[in-house]
Amino acid sequence: MDPQLLRATFAVVERRAEQAVTFFYSHLFWNNPGVRELFPQDMLPQRDRLFAALTHVVTHLEDPGLGPYLGQLGRDHRKFLASPALYAAVGESLLAAFAHAAGSAWTVDAEKAWSEAYGLVSELMLAGADEAAAAGEPSWWDADVVRHERYGDDLAVLTLRPRRPLPYLPGQYVSVSSLRVPRVWRTYSLGNAPRPDGTVDLHVSRIPGGAMSTALVTETGPGEVLRLSAPGGGLTARTAPGGLRTYICAGTGWAPVRALLEEAAAGEPELEGRLFVVARAKEYLYARGEAELLKERLPGLSVTYIAAAPRQRRDQATERLLQALRACVHWPAHDVYLAGPPAFVTEVSEVLEELGTDPARTHHDTLPSVGRFTTRPGTAAERLLGPPAPLWHNPDARAPRDL
Ligand SMILES: NC(=O)C1=CN([C@@H]2O[C@H](COP(=O)(O)OP(=O)(O)OC[C@H]3O[C@@H](n4cnc5c(N)ncnc54)[C@H](O)[C@@H]3O)[C@@H](O)[C@H]2O)C=CC1
Known part of the structure; x- marks a missing residue:
């Protein structure tokens, strides 16, 4: 694999993501009758997902975690009844779409690099699927x-x-x-x-x-x-007994944190740590009752609830959380478990790093975030031919605040 070449071609394709994805699915469905029925009726979120997954692969080419990620992805794809023939068809359509979108950047070397990379990706995914099947795991x-x-x-x-x-x-x-x-x-x-x-x-x-x-x-x-589907994800307990930890969750990000705290309450009730529960408004602090019960079982856990003030934007809760985190000490000694909207996780992780937390000890799910296509600016000609849609200010939207 040639990571540099892969990244360089992907940078070109990414700018024409809309075209590439349309070409990819048209090619796949046209050349493989019956495959359309495997996909949902509404293809819009699906289209974003493909690029989110590809972006994850391309941005983690040298990451030792990529192999396990792909194995898990293959295991997870058993629920789609994805066969080796489907993997081959997807590879063919992907390369055709990339060639179409990359234009002159699609050289013989680029095609070879992508063909090898896709071969490796599908091999690792199929190996993950086979391993799960051999262990007797159902497809769902x-x-x-x-x-x-x-x-x-x-x-x-x-x-x-x-x-x-x-x-x-x-x-x-x-x-x-x-x-x-x-x-x-x-x-x-x-x-x-x-x-x-x-x-x-x-x-x-x-x-x-x-x-x-x-x-x-x-x-x-x-x-x-x-x-x-088969369970997955890396937000699992990693702290050695006696180690300090901080749990931070927003909205339904409470779900995995609650599971982790229940596990700790059963196995390590002497745990020392802090919990921050964030919600868009006071009425959304649905976790409060459960958190109070867990606090009784974990006396060494301090609990802070944070919500946006009435009639304020929901993101005000994040600002309040960040203030509270800045007032805390001993960050380098803590493992942090973080769950919530992807933009929230990114913003809080950055601040935690500034506060001295070791990024390798900030645990959160690395689901590729699914949103609109890349915001990387195109060339002047592309902007003229297809100007980006205006970004309206909508205080209730989930869009990142810096838009
Ligand atoms: N394992 C994980 O990491 C889990 C993640 N989630 C994700 O959490 C989200 C939960 O949605 P809701 O409960 O409706 O949460 P929500 O939309 O009510 O947000 C909760 C809080 O998160 C913060 N927040 C939201 N968007 C933000 C942004 N763009 N930038 C900075 N802060 C932001 C705000 O403080 C807000 O009050 C979903 O996106 C879901 O996918 C849910 C469960 C587990």
């Missing part, structure tokens, strides 16, 4: 909804009973699919440490326009069946 788990608890208009906690045991570590997430939104999968952290009855909680926040979160919060009820 059917799970019955046994409880559905609503907190206000936008939030629900669903309790599910998987029909087969679902082994996982506290802090991990699963992808979830519902027949109400066919072929769409969305990731949710499991909100509890493993229980004797095998049930698991999903904390779901309704995203405006989000078909899956709307279905789970407002339509799904007990008796319904959801499908769960």
Whole structure:
């Protein structure tokens, strides 16, 4: 593999991401009849996902974590019934789309580098899938909804009973699919440490326009069946016994943190640490009751709740959190567990580093963030031909604040 060449071509393709993705799916569906049925009806979020995953691969080429990431991705892709033939078809369409979008940057060497890189990526993904199949792991788990608890208009906690045991570590997430939104999968952290009855909680926040979160919060009820993928994610307990730790969560980021604290309460009740629970407004501090119960079991844990003031932007809670973090000491001695909206995780991680936390000891999920395509500016000619859409100021939007 030639990482420099891969990154250089990807930089060109990325600027024409919209064209590249349209070409990719048209090529894939046109040349492989039947493949369209494997994808959701609404392809817009799917289109972003492809580039998010590719960006993750290209930006982590020399990272030793890339192999395990791809193995897990392959294991996870079993839920799509992805066969070696489909991997080959995707590779062919991807290279055709890159050639189309890269123009003169698509040299013989670039094609060779991408073909080798895709070969390696698919090999590692298929190896991950084969390993899981050999270990007897199902491609997905059917799970019955046994409880559905609503907190206000936008939030629900669903309790599910998987029909087969679902082994996982506290802090991990699963992808979830519902027949109400066919072929769409969305990731949710499991909100509890493993229980004797095998049930698991999903904390779901309704995203405006989000078909899956709307279905789970407002339509799904007990008796319904959801499908769960193999658990994954790296937000699992890493601290040696006696080590100091800080847990920081925003919104439904409470789910994995709650699972980690339940695990600690059972195995290490003498734990010393601090917990910050952040919410967009006081009414959204749905975690409070549970956090208080956990605090009773973990007397060495200090708990701080932070919400935006009434009628303020939800991000004001992040500003308040950052002030509170700056007032704390001993950061270099703490492991930090961080969960919440991707922009929140990025912003808080940066401040923690400034405060002296070792970045290798700040643990959070590295899900490629899915958003709109790259904001990297195009050439002057590209900007003239396709000017970017204006970015409106909307205080309620989830867009990063510096837009
Ligand atoms: N393992 C993890 O990291 C988990 C992540 N999540 C993510 O957390 C989010 C939860 O959504 P909601 O509960 O609706 O949260 P929310 O939208 O109500 O946000 C909660 C708080 O996060 C902060 N925040 C939100 N967007 C921000 C931004 N762009 N920049 C800086 N701070 C920001 C604000 O302080 C806000 O009050 C989802 O994006 C979900 O994917 C959820 C569960 C687990």
